[in-house]
Amino acid sequence: MKSRYRRILSAVLSTVVLIGGGALILGQRVNAAGEGKITGSVKLNGAAPHMKGIDMSKDPYCAKAHATDPGHLETVVAGANGGLENVVLYISDGLSGSALTDVPTAVPVFDQKNCVYTPHVLAMDIGQKFKVVTSDQTAHNIHPNPNPMTGNIPWNQSQPPGAPPVEKSWKAAEVIPVQCNIHPWMHGWFVVVKGPYATTDSSGAYTINNVPPGSYTVTAWQEEYGTQTQKVTVAGGQSATADFTFKAK
Amino acid sequence: MAKLFAVTILLIAIGSAIPILRHTWDAPPDISTHGTLIDEQMSDTMVEAGISFLVSQILLAFFIWKFSSSRPSDKIKTFPGGAKTIVWAAFLLVGTEVLALGVFGVKAWANVYLTPPSANALPIQVQAEQFAFYFRYPGPDGTFGPVHPEMINGATENFFGIDQTNDADSKDDIVTAEMAIPVNREIHLLMHAKDVGHSFFVPELRVQQDFVPGLDLSVHFTATRIGRYEIVCTQLCGLGHYNMKAYLSVLSAQNYDDWLKKQAALQ
Amino acid sequence: MHDVPVHHHAPPTSFLRKHVFSLDHKVIGKQYYGLALIAVFVGMILSWLMRIHLGWTNLAIPGLQLLSKSGAPGGIITPEYYLQLMTMHATIMVFFVLTTAPFAAFGNYFLPIQVGAEDMPFPHFNMMSFWVTFIGFVVLMSSFFVGDGPTLGGWTQYAPLSAVGAVSGPGQGTGVVLWATAIAIFCIGQLLGSLNFITTTLDMRTRGMSMWRLPFSAWAWFITSIMGLTAFAVLMPACILLILDHVAGTSFFVPGNLVINGQIQPHSGGSTLLWQHLFWFFGHPEVYIAIVPGMGIVSHVLTPNLRRPLLSHRVMVYSMGALAVLSYMVYGHHMFVSGMNPVSSLVFSFPTLVITIPSTIVVLIWMGSLYGAKLRINSPSLFALGFISMFITGGISGFFLAQPSIDIMLHATYFVVGHFHLVMGVAAMFGIFAGTYFWFPKMFGRMMNETLGKIHFWLSFVGAYCIFMPFHYLGIAGNVRRYPAFTDDYLQPLIPLHRFITVAAVLTGIAQFIFLYNLVHSRFWGKPAPENPWEATSLEWSTPSSPPPFDNFGGKLPTVYHDPHQYGVEGASADYVMQTSPEQIKSGHDEA
Known part of the structure; x- marks a missing residue:
């Protein structure tokens, strides 16, 4: 009897070791030298739409902060050369293994500064921690509005002046609008994606790092113009290019 | 102990009355045409309530002082007239007092709520939402365009859900974050709640009215003094309730027109 | 003596039946008192947190983050947590203190004794009533630890803020459902209790105990239980409808086309004013449910101390x-x-003004009875007199709030807060204190410490005025209530007054621990109580022992010969005559 149990036990143990070891080898991260990247730029074709000004008189603190430079909506932010800011680029197809499951350790920061969200769009990976901080001497509330059917749970939290950062993460890929109800003009986005991502800077340029070699579909998301996709192939240690152009409405 | 108690009641009663008599913390001065009646009603009530308060507390103190030191041999005395006097006194004194207050108060109330706004009152729509007020002026056509709740979008500053491309009446509507009104002109304020219950309170204007979701109400008033005042929410509406406010600018007729033109240009 | 023998249920022997699931009205009364005691200290500590936040908004309260990490990050209370604490403070105080202590606790203990019964007619209902109330309390408290905390909608829970779910604010989802469940459960408890009280008063009176021979406290509980039966019967269905709006997709209190946080709500056709009508139809009688027992207790405590x-x-x-x-x-x-x-406002304003007449009569009867009395000063009588002073002050501010035109200025300001705290909060608490000091010797066979009682009284009396009188000034200046902080320009000059109130509130709160100490210490080590320490006449002082035996009167029911107000009786053997004394007296005031 005793020996039979021992046999079963050793069989179970060796199976566990085998599976575990196999998983380790297969899932091992391709080393950094082998990873490539995707770069490019996002441009707006046509004249950028007029962005409405914001009347912040409701809160004297905000009004004062914008006394000389009135705030504007940030639905479409285009640079002088047509570069589109706040576009999120991510790999929507073709990722596998650890590139898909790894969660970056960097903690992106979403700041409430002069009653405006900085940045206007914050991209992040599923499960990646991000921080909401306030630089203002007036109270804000952060009220993201995800679709609960995705598994993301809505929340709503005040951040009075001097309050510690709010640290959170999201469970599912989703484009989540976030707003401050105290300052109804404050609207921003949490773009939660699976895998590596990048956001365009003020010139419209971006770089997605840590892309293992392979063929991918890259998606660009802009809050007003929606999404565009492109196929791109990344060679080991090389940089692939994908440029996007959105047409102004 | 009883004497100390009596003195304490006396001191508290007098001490409580001092800030009222000295107007240490007073309501802000009235800037409306209807407010005088409310203020008179308030001060009448204050006089009656103040006298009732002082008389009853002082009487209580006096009785405690007087009747706590009796010896066992003392006989019980009964209040002259007994309970009957008291019932009569309550009915006559307090009854007439409160009825008088009630009857006189009707006028102050009716003046605000039971009179229709005059025909040339300036219509302004106010919408309350968590946690801000937004205002809509009908523009030159004097008509507000229809509201489409599904088009409400704070991200594009379409707080009212108006369709300026398709609705003719909406084309010239002016939406503002601050309320400006011309001085000495009657305002007909149309109140709409976007989400939950709120209230529109301007202490100086002697106006307080709840917003009722699903029920659009209106109030009317005339401001008589140029200045900038705070509009606050007094109906608990959520975590930003205390931050829910807007400014009311009472402007001269000329300045009001300029302001409106400037706002129209910003639309 | 022609006492009637009783052969009802035998005393319980098991621990559970004796102390936990007891059918004995006295044990149930003490359980209610214990629950109210826990609740009142929880409620008081919540009020401290609120007051500290109002005085010093950015002050960290060490350790508070352990209670709620998101509500008090680093110990600093967020606006939503302030509102959640406020809602819980009010709910706990109104339901689990002001309703349970003067009505359910003392009423349970003393009503059957005062009518001369060996128990309530439905002991199982009575036991259920307490345990249901207890479950209600547990459900309410659990909302502190579930989801994003308790509801922030205030104890009035105005719809649609309360009915649309979590999108309207933290705690507005699960928090509201738990709140409404707790209150609905509480209502069941009070309905069962009210039923028992009414039947006890009507059917269980002993021989000779006519209605007019009932003492004031018994009358007050009887009247209160009638109010309870009708008021809680409205609140319970209202709470159930509110729960349905959350869990069953109904729209009783939510109209259509509401856009909250950018989302159109999936509701239509409800009425927000319906909730207010249902709630206040309960809510205003509730104010009297809290204060009428206090009036009864104060009258009952005053008579032996006036000796007339x-x-x-x-x-x-x-x-x-x-x-x-x-x-x-x-x-x-x-x-x-x-x-x-607006016409209804005028219609409602007149009965509101008229209600000052019976209130005035009550106060004047007390004052007129004080005239020519032989007042004895002790802890119960001090609190009873303090009650009168508070009731006058709190009642008179009702003159203002009864008038719609003045309400334009005072509605939802601290004036209202000052008014109801004095008249239904502090006054009712003083009634509870008067009752506690008065009946403690009967309930536990020991006296409470008089010196500590008097210290407690002085600190509470002066403290309560220091806290609540300034509320009226704040209200007149237009200070809106339910604000977690004061950011508006016109409120800035009022902050020093808020700080004064905060200091007063903390000190007055500390004074309540003297009472707690006195209560616990006297329970075990107090001076043994004489049979009739206050030389009072009502039936609770005729029981064979203190505390009374299981069947109250030791196997026999008493016979009553007099009304309970035979004080200062001329020609009697003492200056008072017990209700059970067959002594023939010539009395001018036996109205029976």
């Missing part, structure tokens, strides 16, 4: 009855600026 009957037993009882009846006709004064028809 009150001027009129009947006028007092009729006045309490008038308050109860009028309390249903005045509820609209909470809704003057709510959007109700």
Whole structure:
């Protein structure tokens, strides 16, 4: 009897070791030298739409902060050369293994500064921690509005002046609008994606790092113009290019 | 102990009355045409309530002082007239007092709520939402365009859900974050709640009215003094309730027109 | 003595039946008192947190983050947590203290004894009533630890803020459902209790105990239980409808086309004012449910300490009855600026003004009875007199709030907060204290410490005025209530006054621990109580022991010969005659 149990036990143990070891080898991260990247730029074709000004008189603190430079909506932010800011680029197809499951350790920061969200769009990976901080001497509330059917749970939290950062993460890929109800003009986005991502800077340029070699579909998301996709192939240690152009409405 | 108690009641009663008599913390001065009646009603009530308060507390103190030191041999005395006097006194004194207050108060109330706004009152729509007020002026056509709740979008500053491309009446509507009104002109304020219950309170204007979701109400008033005042929410509406406010600018007729033109240009 | 023998249930022997699931009204009364005691200290500590936040908004309260990480990050209370604490403070105080202590606790213990019964007619209902209330308390407290905390909607839970779910704010989802469940459960407990109280008063009176021979406290509990039966019967279905709006997709209280946080709500056709009507139809009688027992207790405590009957037993009882009846006709004064028809406001304003008449009669009867009395100063009588002073102050501010035109300025300001805290909060608490000091010797066979009682009284009396009088000034200056902080320009000059109130509140709160110490210490080590320490006449002082035996009167029911106000009786053997004494007396005030 005793020996039979021992046999079963050793069989179970060796199976566990085998599976575990196999998983380790297969899932091992391709080393950094082998990873490539995707770069490019996002441009707006046509004249950028007029962005409405914001009347912040409701809160004297905000009004004062914008006394000389009135705030504007940030639905479409285009640079002088047509570069589109706040576009999120991510790999929507073709990722596998650890590139898909790894969660970056960097903690992106979403700041409430002069009653405006900085940045206007914050991209992040599923499960990646991000921080909401306030630089203002007036109270804000952060009220993201995800679709609960995705598994993301809505929340709503005040951040009075001097309050510690709010640290959170999201469970599912989703484009989540976030707003401050105290300052109804404050609207921003949490773009939660699976895998590596990048956001365009003020010139419209971006770089997605840590892309293992392979063929991918890259998606660009802009809050007003929606999404565009492109196929791109990344060679080991090389940089692939994908440029996007959105047409102004 | 009883004497100390009596003195304490006396001191508290007098001490409580001092800030009222000295107007240490007073309501802000009235800037409306209807407010005088409310203020008179308030001060009448204050006089009656103040006298009732002082008389009853002082009487209580006096009785405690007087009747706590009796010896066992003392006989019980009964209040002259007994309970009957008291019932009569309550009915006559307090009854007439409160009825008088009630009857006189009707006028102050009716003046605000039971009179229709005059025909040339300036219509302004106010919408309350968590946690801000937004205002809509009908523009030159004097008509507000229809509201489409599904088009409400704070991200594009379409707080009212108006369709300026398709609705003719909406084309010239002016939406503002601050309320400006011309001085000495009657305002007909149309109140709409976007989400939950709120209230529109301007202490100086002697106006307080709840917003009722699903029920659009209106109030009317005339401001008589140029200045900038705070509009606050007094109906608990959520975590930003205390931050829910807007400014009311009472402007001269000329300045009001300029302001409106400037706002129209910003639309 | 022609006492009637009783052969009802035998005393329980098991621990559970004796102390936990007891059928004995006395044990149930003590359980209610214990629950109220826990609740009142929880509620008081919540009020401390709120007051500290109002005085010093950015002050960190060490350790508070352990209670709620998101509500008090680093110990600093967020605005939503302030509102959640506020809602819980009010709910705990109104339901689990002001309703349970003077009504359910003392009423349970003393009503059957005062009518001369060996127990309530439905002991199982009575036991259920307590345990159901207890479950209600547990459900309510659990909301502190579930989801994003308790509801922030205030104890009035105005719809649609309360009915649309979590999108309207933290705690507005699970928090509201737990709140409404707790209150619905609480209502069941109070309905069962009220039923018992009414039946006890009507059916269980002993031989010779006519209705007019009932002491004031018994009358007050009887009147209160009638109010309870009708008021809680409205609140319970209202809470159930509110829960349905959350979990069953109904729209009782939510109209269509509401856009919250950018989302159109999936509701239509409900009425937000419906909730206010249902709530205040309960809510205003509830105020009297809290205060009428206090009036009864104060009258009951005062008579032996005045050594004379009150001027009129009947006028007092009729006045309490008038308050109860009028309390249903005045509820609209909470809704003057709510959007109700402005004509209704005037209609509701008149009964509200008229209700001052019975209130005035009650106060004047006390004052007139004080005239020519031989007042004894002790802890119970001090608190009873303090009650009168508070009731006058809190009642007079009602003159203002009864008038719709003045309400335009005072509605939802601290004036209202000052008014109801004095009249239904502090006054009712003073009634509870008077009752506690008065009946403790009967309940536990030991005296409470008089010196500590008096210290407690002085600190509470002066402290309560320091806290609540300034509330009226704040209100007159337009300080809106339910603000977690004061950011508006016109409120800045009022902050020093808020700080004064905060200091007063903390000190007065600390004084309540003297009471707690006195209560616990006297329970075990107090001086043994004499048989009738206050030389009072009502039936609770005729039981064979303190505390009374299981069947109250030791196997026999007493026979009553007099009304309970035989004080200062001429020609009697003492200056008072017990209700059970067959002594023939010539009395001018036996109205039975």
